[in-house]
Amino acid sequence: MDKKIDMALEVEELAMKDERITHSSGSGFGERETEVFISNSNGVSKSYKSGSCSISVGVVAQKGDQRTTGSESSSKRFFAELDPLPEIAETAAQRAWEMLDPKPVRTQRASVIFDTRVSSRLIGGITSALNGLRVLQGASFLGDSMDKQFASDLITIIDDGTRPRILGSSPFDGEGVPTARRTLVENGVVRNFYYNTYAASRAGVESTGNASRGGYTRVPGIGTHNILVPGGEYTPEQIISQTRRGLLLNSITGSGLSSVTGNFSGGAAGFWIENGRIQHPVRGLTIAGNAEEVLYGIDMLGDDTDMSRSTVVPTFRVREMQIGGV
16 A cells, blocks of 8 residues: 555656646545446346556646646556556646647638547547437437448447456446447448347347446446557558648547537647647637538548557547637
8 A cells, every 4th residue: 555655646746847847736546346246037147356446647837827737647457557657747747738838720621630538539429329229219320320331431449348457348247248349330330239138128139238337226227348449550640740730639628529410519629730740739729510521531540559448549630620719
């Protein structure tokens, strides 16, 4: 326990060594051990144990009246696999100071590059739309899209509850159904919806092992395990260098991609790009686009997939979106 306390103090101290950092917003270490039992009158009797740990730090950079924050964390199944403390501290500090001195940009249509901090927000809207119960309720823009193209052929989405050593993995779901690796989207084409037993029964299919459960007092919901979007052929730097004008997006507020309509909207911050080079930070923007232009508009896919995470979505570029500025 003393070592873990020392780690939380050390990661904060390392982040504060950056002279551009003026305050700490806190650091911490957490761990959890869980044991799950499933038993019912149909003869199911299963159990498993799991554990996880995490470390995080947040800091503030101040310049005059400006205050910007940055944070980073590492969460793993095993203590020995946590990211190195200097890397966590350096990332948190950089995320704080790099957003100082933002400049305005005019309202326009331009490319938007979703970096790995926000790329899962768009993919998450797609996976939510593949929830079998939402489809049955008519609350999914992909309800009639089985085996149909709805997005760029660069996009494949896999849900895999069997990946070893990953936080979202388990031997069975909240109803005792074994988990599996399942392709939800293949090259922009819907291949599968995901179900618990209730939604599967209504749809006339079998459960896909995606029942989620917050505890024994709650009825099962539906959720994914570990989402993976296989990477493409470009480095993030190559995507930036091949963008004439656009936004490198690293923060989104608001709804993101609607699982009902497929349209995208939200507040945005990041960096402005001109002629393949980052020029300056930008804040207070809005971005928006309809389902077709956003999903079919994904024209470059990064190779920066961190396979140690539960949600693995690389950097990607949408060819053009409406950006609201001044």
